[in-house]
Amino acid sequence: MTDPQAKDAARREARVRRDAIADSDRPAASAAVRDRIAELAQGGHLPRGAAGGYWPLGSELDARPALLHLKELGHTVGLPVSGPRGTALVFRDWDPQAPMAAGRYGIHEPAEGRAVLRPSLLLVPLLAFDRSGHRLGYGAGYYDRTLDGLRDGGAVVAVGVAFAAQEMPAVPVDGHDERLDWIVTERETLRVRK
Incomplete structure (x- = not known):
């Protein structure tokens, strides 16, 4: 079990590092990530069907360009609806033209009544990897x-x-922490698990 203080310290360091990325560099990074995810999809590395993503919070990388491209490729796309802390997310169908609701933590989410999806592909936000x-x-x-x-x-x-x-060289982890299959940044695409 990782010391909770070590995780908190790593979170603070990671947030400072992410917040320091210049606003002027962010759109190009999002576009590069979109292009890398498109390459993965076109190369058959990503499942067809429903894709889950997220609405960017604070200084997170904006995954919406990648999600819109996945929609163009025929995926249905969902955004999360946050329930009580520590519960699994529910993904509702995202229509960029439809009104959004303000959810828990003030994050935009699809409004009530949108279809619930079960993603076979999930774009995951993070502080560090x-x-x-x-x-x-x-x-x-x-x-x-x-x-x-x-x-x-x-x-x-x-x-x-x-x-x-x-x-980061090594992220502090606990037994319940789930690993990623891929990591995509503006600079590279890393395959972690086959």
Whole structure:
């Protein structure tokens, strides 16, 4: 079991590093990640069907260009709806033209009444990652529980999307932390698990 203080310190360091990325560099990084995810999809490395993503919070990499491209490729795309802390996320169908609701933590989410999806592909936000596929999240456990539940119910491919500057030599992990299958940054595409 990792010392919770070590994880908190790593989160603070990772947030400072991510926040320091210049606003002017962010759109190009999002476009590069979109192009890398498109290459993975066109190369047959990503499952067809429903893709789950996220609405960017704070200084997170904006995955919406990648999600819009996946929609163009024929995927249905869902965004998460956060329930109580520590529960799995529910993904509702995202229509970029439809009104959004303000969810828990003030994050935009698809409004009530949108179809619920079960993603076979999940683009995962993070504070930090390492080359073994571990990610450092915010500590609420949403994505770990979501991935655990999705993996129990069948195959899902988890793609961590981040800025290259978010890499750490080793992310502090616990037994419940779920590993990623791929990590995509503006600089490279890392296959972690086959």
